[in-house]
Amino acid sequence: MISRLHSIWAQSPLSSQHFKMELHWLVREDWDGDGELNIFEVGVASDGDGDGFPAGPTDFDDNNPTVAANCDSGKYGRFTCRDATPGYYASGTGNTIMTPASPGNYVDFSGATTQLPCPVGKFQELSGQTSCDDAEPGYYVPAPGASAVLPVQKGKYNDQYGMIQIRLVSGQKPGTVSQC
Secondary structure, three states, rough: HHHHHHHHHHOOOHHHHHHHHHHHHHHHHOOOOOOOOOOOOOOOOOOOOOOOOOEOOOOOOOOOOOOOOOOOEEOOOOOOOEEEOOOOOOOOOOOOOEEEEEOEEOOOOOOOOOEEEEEEEEEEOOOOOOOOOOOOOOEEEOOOOOOOEEEOOOOOEEEOOOOOOOOEOOOOOOOOOOOO
């Protein structure tokens, strides 16, 4: 096969007729003699689904050519397992894709099995993130897992980043309104 492919692509210049004849030969090849014509045939013995992995412990589902691996929690993949990357997680087993951390959550390490909620005073409005943002002055975040900040109400203030509660204006009694 290698010499045939080499002869197809290495000859210069190829006539269009010669190329068509060689291409016809190439796509009509039955690599493993099973009657299926496939130029991408992997030809592995005892591979029932044609994914290139023989039946047994290396092929999770020998009736499904799109999945061979049965990845552990924190890993994902179709044919080989890889750690979920920061910003993503893989819970349970058999994951073929990673799941992005949802807004209000983050994942800051590889191989995570779950997302983590943003702590009080921090928020995250985007998905797939590796950290949370501090609430800016004038805003606060009173609960974990926030995807947005809350504005400080009239008569109260926050002058620092990452505030978890609001402060009364100096000299103001609780329950009264100020014009600040």
